[in-house]
Amino acid sequence: MQIAYTVKEVREQVKAWRKEGLSVGLVPTMGYLHEGHASLIKKAVEDNDRVVTSIFVNPTQFAPTEDLEAYPRDMEKDSKLCETLGVDLIFHPEPEEMYAPDFCTWVDMDVLSKTLCGKSRPIHFRGVCTVVSKLFHIVTPDRAYFGQKDAQQLAIIRRMVRDLNMDIEIVGCPIVREEDGLAKSSRNTYLNEEERKAALILSQSIFLGQKMVQEGETDAAKIKAAMVEKIQSEPLARIDYVEIVDGLSMQPVDTVQSPTLAAIAVYIGKTRLIDNFIV
Incomplete structure (x- = not known):
């Protein structure tokens, strides 16, 4: 090499x-x-x-x-x-x-x-x-x-x-995740032990949104609201954004259909992390 x-x-x-x-x-x-x-x-x-x-x-x-x-x-x-x-x-x-x-x-x-x-x-x-x-x-x-x-x-x-x-x-x-679900990121090294546990709220909200879609929910506002509520349940988390957008134009959508991107950015302490799922 x-x-x-x-x-x-x-x-x-x-x-x-x-x-x-x-x-x-x-x-x-x-x-x-x-x-x-x-x-x-x-x-x-x-x-x-x-x-x-x-x-x-x-x-x-x-x-x-x-x-x-x-x-x-x-x-x-x-x-x-x-x-x-x-x-x-x-x-x-x-x-x-x-x-x-x-x-x-x-x-x-x-x-x-x-x-x-x-x-x-x-x-x-x-x-x-x-x-x-x-x-x-x-x-x-x-x-x-x-x-x-x-x-x-x-x-x-x-x-x-x-x-x-x-x-x-x-x-x-595809996204590669830790065993507990956290998306792999170089910035994960910034997290202390307490923040590392708190960071799981990102993948948990992503999995929640995915589950809602798999169960037939297509109302983007309802999915977004559920994901926001999940993230806000973690005291160390501060939302930058939770958005559901068209997968090609990156513009907001009302209805989830292919291709749709649900994306989040969340601060855990001072560290900004991102995650997403695609329909």
Whole structure:
């Protein structure tokens, strides 16, 4: 396994693979890899001849008040996991490699990025779209892999690829959960023991909403109200949002039908966690 720190190194390696007629998969990450990331990498290894995993904590998707400096990092552990899983190349650039001092070109999106996480994190998806677009241009993958836990991000990237005519297949992979139901997240490491127990309220509300849909409930307001009531039963939980939206446009819906996304963002203490389910 190779670790590349520059755009030039990545492009040279990918060109060599292309000359051999090999397919390339990309798994973009911010590192501190867990079983959720591992599931993306395994799928990419299964689908492609060569796999690139990017490990880059992207500064442009963090607001000044967010946890850029505190975001967990462990490159040694990440490298070992990637090698074990069959990754061929890790792209691990410094911010200066990705963003020139006078950088001023952005990839932005209307509509899909204004709801859910976009309401409380208004610059977030501009940063996501820009860095993912750059990674696509650098690696030129046949396929790129993203987790369903970040459902809004996945929808936005799919729309960006469609709108900008990028010749890349976007593969969404299911949420990976802890044994007790909590969705895997690098930010789970921020939680103390009491908060970790309290965080189960997210998955419990998600499972409640799913159960209501499975039992035939289609009134989005009723499902949302039940999920809100469940979350509010936990004293350490503070709701950012509970929304039921169209799975393609990210706009609110009154009736649950395919495709519908039920998504939540909840603060447990100071830690903001997200979860969702899709109909």
